Amino acid sequence: MTKLVPIPNLKGIKNDQRVVDEVENVTLLFTDMVGFTEFSKNVERPQQVFQLLSKLFSKFDQIVEAKNVYKVHTIGDCYVVMGFTGKVQGNKRTQVVQIDEAYKVLQVAIEMIEIIK
Secondary structure, eight states: OTTTSOHHHHHHHHTTOOOOOOOSSOOEEEEOOTTHHHHHHHOSSHHHHHHHHHHHHHHHHHHHHHHTOEEEEEETTEEEEESOOSSSOGGGOOHHHHHHHHHHHHHHHHHHHHHHO
16 A cells, blocks of 8 residues: 555554645656647547556556655656655655655656657
8 A cells, every 4th residue: 555655644544634745855757748649639549548558657657666756646648756755754854865866756757768768
């Protein structure tokens, strides 16, 4: 379950608490596939759209897990990743930790580009 929800949020959900995150200095990656809307309009079968996204997002998920970053969500062709995973709590997130999180997100972005190529 912790792959889907950061650990602090999971604890709150299990205890029937409302969980609202407020985190500073977080690196986010938003992907948007150029030409995707046009592609999806012109495919012969709608399954082709699903198959393409499924294949790409499955590979993206593997990278996210390997680099230890957090997948926030996917909507359509948008895939959102965050460096903060909740494993290092608030005041323990030093500048070094924040830089490491940002670096991991950049590594994910570079590997995503390679997959798309």
